[in-house]
Amino acid sequence: MKFGVITFPGSNCDQDIIYVLRDVLMQPVEELWHKDTDLKGCDFIILPGGFSYGDYLRSGAIARFSPVMSEVVKHANSGGYVMGICNGFQILCESGLLPGVLRHNENQKFICKNVHLKPASSSTIITENLDKYKAYKIPIAHAEGNYFATPEQMKEIQDNDQVLFRYCNEEAQVTSGSNPNGSLDNIAGICNKSKNVFGMMPHPERAADFELTSTDGREIFDGMLKAALV
Amino acid sequence: MSIVSTSVAEATLEQAEGMGLRPEEFEMIKEIMGRTPNFTEMCIYSVMWSEHCSYKNSIKWLKTLPKKGSHMLVEAGEENAGVVDIGDGLGCAFKIESHNHPSAIEPYQGAATGVGGINRDIFTMGARPIAQLNSLRFGKLNNEKTKWLLEGVVKGIGDYGNAFGIPVVGGEVFFDESYQTNPLVNAMSAGILSTDKIISATAKGPGNSVYIVGSATGKDGIQGASFASKDITADSANDLPSVQVGDPFQEKLLLEASLELAETDAVVGMQDMGAAGITCSSTEMSAAGKVGMKIDLDKVPKRQEDMKPFEILLSESQERMLVVVHKGKEKIVEDIFEKWDLHAVEIGEVVEGDKVTFSMKGEIVAEVSAHSLVLGGGAPVYDRESKEPAYYAENLKFNIDDIEVPDMDRIKRIAAALLGLPNIASKRWVWEQYDTMVGTANMCTNKPSDAGIVNIKGTNKAIALTVDCNARYVNNDPEIGTQIAVAEAARNISCTGAVPSAITNCLNFGNPYNPEVYWQFEGAIKGMSRACVAFGTPVTGGNVSFYNQTAKEDGAASPVFPTPTIGMLGVMKDKSLHTSLDFKYKGDLIFMLGDSKNCLGSSEYLSTLLEVKNSPAPYFNLEEEVKIQACVRGLIENNFINAAHDVSDGGLYTALVEMGMPGLLGFDIVSDSEIRMDAFLFGEAQGRILVSLVEEDEDNFLDYIGEQGINCTLLGHVTKGKIHVDGDHFGFINEAKHTFDTSLEKRMAAI
Numbered sequence: 017m018k019f020g021v022i023t024f025p026g027s028n029c030d031q032d033i034i035y036v037l038r039d040v041l042m043q044p045v046e047e048l049w050h051k052d053t054d055l056k057g058c059d060f061i062i063l064p065g066g067f068s069y070g071d072y073l074r075s076g077a078i079a080r081f082s083p084v085m086s087e088v089v090k091h092a093n094s095g096g097y098v099m100g101i102c103n104g105f106q107i108l109c110e111s112g113l114l115p116g117v118l119r120h121n122e123n124q125k126f127i128c129k130n131v132h133l134k135p136a137s138s139s140t141i142i143t144e145n146l147d148k149y150k151a152y153k154i155p156i157a158h159a160e161g162n163y164f165a166t167p168e169q170m171k172e173i174q175d176n177d178q179v180l181f182r183y184c185n186e187e188a189q190v191t192s193g194s195n196p197n198g199s200l201d202n203i204a205g206i207c208n209k210s211k212n213v214f215g216m217m218p219h220p221e222r223a224a225d226f227e228l229t230s231t232d233g234r235e236i237f238d239g240m241l242k243a244a245l246v
Numbered sequence: 247m248s249i250v251s252t253s254v255a256e257a258t259l260e261q262a263e264g265m266g267l268r269p270e271e272f273e274m275i276k277e278i279m280g281r282t283p284n285f286t287e288m289c290i291y292s293v294m295w296s297e298h299c300s301y302k303n304s305i306k307w308l309k310t311l312p313k314k315g316s317h318m319l320v321e322a323g324e325e326n327a328g329v330v331d332i333g334d335g336l337g338c339a340f341k342i343e344s345h346n347h348p349s350a351i352e353p354y355q356g357a358a359t360g361v362g363g364i365n366r367d368i369f370t371m372g373a374r375p376i377a378q379l380n381s382l383r384f385g386k387l388n389n390e391k392t393k394w395l396l397e398g399v400v401k402g403i404g405d406y407g408n409a410f411g412i413p414v415v416g417g418e419v420f421f422d423e424s425y426q427t428n429p430l431v432n433a434m435s436a437g438i439l440s441t442d443k444i445i446s447a448t449a450k451g452p453g454n455s456v457y458i459v460g461s462a463t464g465k466d467g468i469q470g471a472s473f474a475s476k477d478i479t480a481d482s483a484n485d486l487p488s489v490q491v492g493d494p495f496q497e498k499l500l501l502e503a504s505l506e507l508a509e510t511d512a513v514v515g516m517q518d519m520g521a522a523g524i525t526c527s528s529t530e531m532s533a534a535g536k537v538g539m540k541i542d543l544d545k546v547p548k549r550q551e552d553m554k555p556f557e558i559l560l561s562e563s564q565e566r567m568l569v570v571v572h573k574g575k576e577k578i579v580e581d582i583f584e585k586w587d588l589h590a591v592e593i594g595e596v597v598e599g600d601k602v603t604f605s606m607k608g609e610i611v612a613e614v615s616a617h618s619l620v621l622g623g624g625a626p627v628y629d630r631e632s633k634e635p636a637y638y639a640e641n642l643k644f645n646i647d648d649i650e651v652p653d654m655d656r657i658k659r660i661a662a663a664l665l666g667l668p669n670i671a672s673k674r675w676v677w678e679q680y681d682t683m684v685g686t687a688n689m690c691t692n693k694p695s696d697a698g699i700v701n702i703k704g705t706n707k708a709i710a711l712t713v714d715c716n717a718r719y720v721n722n723d724p725e726i727g728t729q730i731a732v733a734e735a736a737r738n739i740s741c742t743g744a745v746p747s748a749i750t751n752c753l754n755f756g757n758p759y760n761p762e763v764y765w766q767f768e769g770a771i772k773g774m775s776r777a778c779v780a781f782g783t784p785v786t787g788g789n790v791s792f793y794n795q796t797a798k799e800d801g802a803a804s805p806v807f808p809t810p811t812i813g814m815l816g817v818m819k820d821k822s823l824h825t826s827l828d829f830k831y832k833g834d835l836i837f838m839l840g841d842s843k844n845c846l847g848s849s850e851y852l853s854t855l856l857e858v859k860n861s862p863a864p865y866f867n868l869e870e871e872v873k874i875q876a877c878v879r880g881l882i883e884n885n886f887i888n889a890a891h892d893v894s895d896g897g898l899y900t901a902l903v904e905m906g907m908p909g910l911l912g913f914d915i916v917s918d919s920e921i922r923m924d925a926f927l928f929g930e931a932q933g934r935i936l937v938s939l940v941e942e943d944e945d946n947f948l949d950y951i952g953e954q955g956i957n958c959t960l961l962g963h964v965t966k967g968k969i970h971v972d973g974d975h976f977g978f979i980n981e982a983k984h985t986f987d988t989s990l991e992k993r994m995a996a997i
Contacts, residue, residue, distance in 0.1 A: 025495070025498070025499055025586065025587065026409070026495050026498055026499075028409070028410070028411025028498065028684055029411070029684060031685075032684070032685065032686045035686065035703065036686070039703075065684075066409075066411060067408075067409040067411075067494070067495060067498075069495065070409065070493070070494070070495030070496075071409070071495075072495070125401075125678075125679050126404050126405070126408055126679050126680075126681070127678055127679070128408075128677075128678055128679070128680060128681045128682055128683060129678050130691070130692075155683050155691070157408070157681045157683060157684065159408075219683070221686065222683050222684075222686055224686075225686055227689065227701050227821065228686060228688070228689060228691065228692060228701070229689075229692045229693050230691065230692040
């Protein structure tokens with residue numbers, strides 16, 4: 017499986033995810049540029065974190081007009097895998113590939129810290145190999161990560177088992193105290209109805225390198241690779 | 247000889263003084279030019295000869311600092327930042343800089359552009375920034391203005407640095423009333439480069455093209471350098487246009503484009519535009535290469551119409567660089583900047599001689615000698631008068647016996663209160679607003695240690711970075727206090743297992759024309775020199791910020807605490823040595839290297855809780871300090887200890903709690919019958935390092951300590967959570983942690 021990581025002007029986690037995919041997980045990676053008009057044969061497209069186009073209008077709002085995004089939408093609609101992390105998640109919501117929006121954190125501040133995630137859906141390649149009762153320690157780093165969806169969207173998300181992760185405490189209990197940003201239903205990540213487009217605010221690529229002594233993110237990638245390569 | 251346009255009127259003495267020049271300096275300029283400068287030329291001299299650009303009141307002393315070292319690739323003053331060889335063909339460029347005056351009146355933009363400026367200093371040399379630190383000082387926290395400043399500064403640093411995408415790996419925040427209306431914002435950046443690809447800030451080769459790249463030029467920040475060179479007063483808000491506006495998105499694009507450019511052979515030299523914009527970059531690059539330049543100001547991309555020559559020349563619009571390009575390689579530069587959607591416009595060429603000539607609408611609007619403008623060239627150099635302030639003698643009269651020894655109940659209350667003081671408590675409220683993990687190289691997120699450790703991916707190495715300065719110590723004794731600042735930085739680095747390598751400094755002082763301030767400055771430089779020689783850590787550069795003072799209600803002003811912030815780099819040859827500060831297992835032994843002293847001088851306990859203002863710097867012995875640090879590095883290399891943490895602000899009790907909190911482990915220790923209980927627990931005598939080890943390593947540990955001739959005491963052992971001193975119960979570690987973690991956010995929320 018060939019991964020494609022898109023660099024938008026203002027992306028700043030592109031090299032981090034490329035490092036994890038290429039040097040830690042030993043996967044082939046193509047570096048894609050926002051002005052590219054084809055995906056160069058990649059199977060799994062990743063939209064990294066950062067501040068695409070400075071995020072001056074609204075996070076992710078301008079990036080969705082990038083030339084490469086029309087190809088990403090086509091890829092997703094034909095069943096190809098697409099994953100957005102942090103700013104990438106915001107872009108996927110803005111472009112309509114994922115339901116809902118990401119609002120300013122409840123405390124109106126940027127928050128960077130380790131949080132804990134509990135896998136929800138067991139019917140996606142991201143989560144199916146994960147322990148549903150484990151709290152995975154993964155960092156967040158965002159100012160706009162407060163997930164919101166309308167009641168109709170929420171019903172569809174629930175009915176289709178589209179929640180990837182919920183914020184939880186160290187004991188894997190989903191509590192209001194463990195919700196860092198005010199997200200609806202503690203939602204940290206979701207997928208689309210067809211379960212080929214994924215978005216999450218936390219950064220698993222920041223917890224995937226043994227040299228950083230925090231590797232729960234690596235379990236997420238390993239589980240995903242195992243499921244996707246079957 | 248060219249004819250300078252007469253459409254710009256000759257400058258007058260009154261104008262010169264209005265721009266901050268002294269009458270004798272106006273005379274010097276006339277002599278250099280052989281005529282009276284016009285208004286535009288006067289503007290150029292006024293910014294280039296400002297304190298900020300010329301270092302005219304500090305350079306004599308700065309020259310006495312140790313700069314040499316076999317590992318120095320670029321020494322202080324040679325380029326935008328110093329570069330240290332870290333092996334494997336890699337170098338580390340690092341520097342600290344102040345943005346105090348802008349932050350005092352517009353904390354958000356002031357701090358943001360400080361971050362932008364220091365990072366440009368690093369990547370203009372061809373280094374990719376990999377870590378940032380900051381050192382902040384504010385007035386008392388129980389004050390709405392202080393909270394506004396703190397919120398603005400932290401948000402400014404966060405918004406800029408987070409978007410730019412470089413992690414914050416360390417820093418310090420200190421509160422004292424001397425900073426009430428004049429906060430200090432010192433930002434540091436460190437970058438890695440390939441030693442064969444260092445880009446110089448030098449213009450060479452007449453005929454080569456001069457480009458301006460990055461953002462367009464606007465009217466923001468005009469004469470910021472002059473603004474930074476005068477006292478902050480009640481009227482300073484009128485100087486608001488002197489504050490620049492930052493755009494981290496443009497900076498990120500400029501970074502990527504500049505580093506792509508660094509990979510080509512098109513660049514002769516490059517310098518970022520900080521203070522005094524086009525003026526400073528063009529004249530400094532020309533002076534460095536002993537050439538001149540011809541610049542056409544009509545070609546500079548502008549944000550506003552009808553900008554006057556002096557506005558274009560002095561604009562401090564951010565995210566711009568001046569690049570000298572080899573003739574014939576212009577297309578390479580233009581293509582790279584086109585890719586990143588940035589301006590890259592040819593505005594002139596390098597010429598023979600020493601004259602930098604600026605023209606507009608076909609007329610020469612200014613013609614100046616590059617050499618005459620710059621530090622080390624024709625810029626003035628002054629000796630300043632100094633005088634020991636009266637308070638210094640008062641400090642030395644302090645007698646510890648005048649302070650009553652508290653009983654054990656009071657000791658416990660003091661211990662609890664200390665952990666919640668703004669200068670001791672966790673700065674979590676601050677650093678959670680910074681991206682500390684982007685770049686996936688911060689090795690301290692999950693393994694806290696005394697200095698920030700940054701992984702150099704693809705090598706066996708890591709670098710260690712720290713910023714330190716206890717300005718109360720420096721105020722109470724400038725020479726010893728500054729030695730302590732260097733020693734503490736080195737101690738923090740040594741406790742991680744890294745070896746101290748070099749420093750950068752940010753010298754924040756009051757008005758240099760005040761002899762008592764200048765006495766503090768001289769003492770600080772002497773102390774820094776002595777300590778840097780002892781630790782083998784040359785000074786690679788930095789900056790001087792004078793004129794920091796707090797306005798009083800009666801209109802008078804008093805200088806801030808003298809604050810020579812030390813930013814230190816250390817090198818960890820083998821990153822597996824990285825040692826964290828936290829206790830590992832219940833039952834582990836806790837030892838202290840170094841001696842307890844009957845010393846309360848300058849401690850938080852004495853100064854803040856007991857409100858005793860006059861006391862000397864704490865106990866300090868430079869030779870002992872060097873030995874003890876070598877010893878802790880040896881213990882780490884031999885794997886005899888599992889945690890190391892230095893005793894600093896707040897004293898022994900605070901240090902032990904800090905070791906206990908990450909793993910929620912407590913400690914059970916015994917005191918020293920020779921030492922007063924308050925001095926034992928809360929004194930800040932220097933030269934002490936706490937270590938923990940498993941019992942099986944005790945013999946090896948003691949043998950090694952014996953060989954090194956280091957004094958060391960068994961304090962006690964690690965507990966499951968209880969805190970005991972001489973059998974007295976001081977509560978549990980989770981209670982201490984709660985106080986420590988939440989104190990600052992509670993104070994920020996309090997009205």
